[in-house]
Amino acid sequence: MHRRAAHRHRFAARAPGRRARPDPRHHELFGQARRMNTHPEYVGGTGRDVTALMQALPGAVAKDGAEGVYALALPDGSAVALKIADGGERPRPVVVTAALRHLGVDVDSDPRLSALTEDPVLGHGQPVGAVRASALLGVTS
Known part of the structure; x- marks a missing residue:
């Protein structure tokens, strides 16, 4: 019964003509994002792409995960979430x-970002190709 009552309360708070009460977690979430952006090396470690992205994009929050998962939020509200199929x-x-x-x-204007646009493929220590993006699939807005 408690879950049902909580659900009705959340629904009523969003009903037309009623002002929604702020989520008490809102302040903490913004604080956490600010801490991640202030010290990105604590999120991903030094020399990692996730760290470089947060250093190059002020206000951005990014986190990589297992099996090729990645999420990035920009200060303007836009975001990127992806999963590399093979992990x-x-x-x-x-x-x-x-x-x-x-x-x-x-x-291209920031060397930390432009360095991430392709990844060289080496053969016997020599470049033989590169991983490059050829098309962006699955874009939703």
């Missing part, structure tokens, strides 16, 4: 920067 990490930064380009972020 690989190699294409992840390339796909994220392609998605940022699609959102209108100038990834």
